[in-house]
Amino acid sequence: MNSLVTRGSLFDDFFKDFAPGFYVRPLHGDNLPSPAQIKVDVQESDGAFTVHAEVPGVSRDDLHVSIDGSVVSLRAEVRQHDQQSEGTKVLRSERYFGSVARSFQLPAEVDAAQAKAKYDNGVLTLTLPKKQAGNAQRLVIE
Template identity: 75%
Template sequence: MSSLVPRSIFDDFFKDFAPAFYVRPLHGDALPNPSKIKIDVKEDDAAYTVHAEIPGVPKDDIQVSIDGNVVSLRAEVQQKDEKKEGEKVLRSERYYGAVERSFQLPADVDAAQAKAKYDNGVLTLTLPKKQSGATQRLKID
């Protein structure tokens, strides 16, 4: 959900001067919230096309699940720390963990025909619409 509180242009500038600034963990900020996986959804008569930005994640660490008209994206993000002799880490903003996002489409998806492609940090999903059964006209007695 988006916040209804108006944001000031100074919010991002002063966020590092929060009262807890000096007690933040050495290994980075909190994991990005689900809105950090940015998506574009397009629709035509036969299918939905979803483009999701998931940069820096190997394709083996991305999971897509489809349940009716709900699509869920999950990415495992891992930080690889390498400490060399004589080196001292002053601050690291990289992180590890999982980010997840789900969204609902207007119609059910044919999961058996769905396709996914990951290239240059962008996940492209082609999600065919499930064909509903033929409409049957009832005879009124």
């Protein structure tokens, strides 16, 4: 997966050094997250796995979780843009859309029918009961 937009460029650096008072930083300031930037903690108990994934700034409807056997796939669609209000002058507007995805394999297969997902304050929490066999299924996030 590659980033759709890069924020730094030689053109921007030139104007930042040439006329630092006129350089306007991006309103969002950061690149799209790379898959490695989706921080994941995985814990195992006797009957289930618990996964905590950091996906800040993404709405619950833009998160997608799928389970296929022991493989868990996370996908987040990033939709950030700036809105102009009447009576304002836009000096620089940066909009970007994109998605990041991350998959990982657990040591045992997951019972997708009993799996649960919850998203609160930028942290996605998955409760994944263990099972011997399973099929891919998309979870509804609470």
